[in-house]
Amino acid sequence: MTSSTKANPASRARRENERGFTLVEMLVVITIIGLIMGLIGPRVLNYLSESKTKAARIQLQSFSSALDLFYLDVGRYPSTSEGLAALAQRPAGLNAWNGPYLKGGAVPKDPWNTAYVYRAPGDRGPYDIMSYGADGQEGGSGTAADIVLGTQTSARGE
Template identity: 40%
Template sequence: MKAHTRANRRRGFTLIELMVVVLIIAVLAALVVPKVQQNAETAKIGAAKSQIARLSSLLQQFRLDCDRFPTTEEGLNALVSQPSDATGWKGPYLDKVPVDPWQMDYQYLFPGTTADSFLLSTDGPDKQNGTDDDITNLDL
C-alpha cells in the first residue's frame, strides 16, 4: 500500500508547487503588461504624427491646385470630394477621411494661427481637447 502512495505522489505537482508557478507567472505579467501598453501608446502617438504630416501635405497640394485651403466647414472632406467652389481641384486626394489612432476625428481649422495657415490636430491618448498630449501640425 505504501508503494502505491509514493507512485501517486510522483505523478503530479503538489498544490504548493502549482501556486508558486502561478505566482511567478503573475509577477512576470505585472512587470511586462505595463511596458507593452506603454509601447503601444508610443506607437499610436507616432502614427498620429505621421497621419497629421501626410494630411498636411495633402492640404498643401489642395492649396496648390485650388489656390486656397479648405474652409473649416469643408474640413478634411474637401480632400475626398470636390467642394462646390473649388476650381482646379484634382482630387480625390484621399479615399476617405481617416480617424486618429484612438478612433476620434482629426480637427481641422482654417485659418489657423495665421491668416494663411491651418491647424490640424488630434486630442491624443486622453481624448480631451486642450491638454498636454494633444498633437498638432505645429508640433511637427
C-alpha cells in the same frame, strides 16, 4: 487470498509516477508569472500608447502634404467648414480640384477612433490640424495630450 486484499506492486509504482502538481507548486508558478507580467506589462502598454501617438503624427504629416497639393490645385486651403473632407470629396464650385488627395478617398480617424480637428486659418499658420489624444478632449497631458502638427502640446498653448 483474493486479489482485492493484495496490492499489486506494479500498479502502485504506476500511481506514484502519475503524481500531479501540488498546490504549492502551482502557486509558485502563478506568482512567478504575475511578477513577470507586473514588470513587463507597463512597458508593453507604454509602447502601445507611444505607437498611437507616432501614428497620429504620421497621419498629420500626410494631411499636411495633401493640403499642400489641394492648395497648389485650388489656390487656397480648405475652409474650416469644408474641413479635411475637401481632401477626399470635391467641394461645391471648385472646378480646379484634382483630388482625392487622400488614399482611399476618405478621411481617416485618429488612432483613438476620433475625428481629427482642422481649422483654417489656424493659430500656427494657414491651418491647424490636431488630434485631441487618448481622451478626445482639448488639452491634457501624457497620453491625453493634444497632438498638433509638428508638436505634442495642448491646442491652447499650455
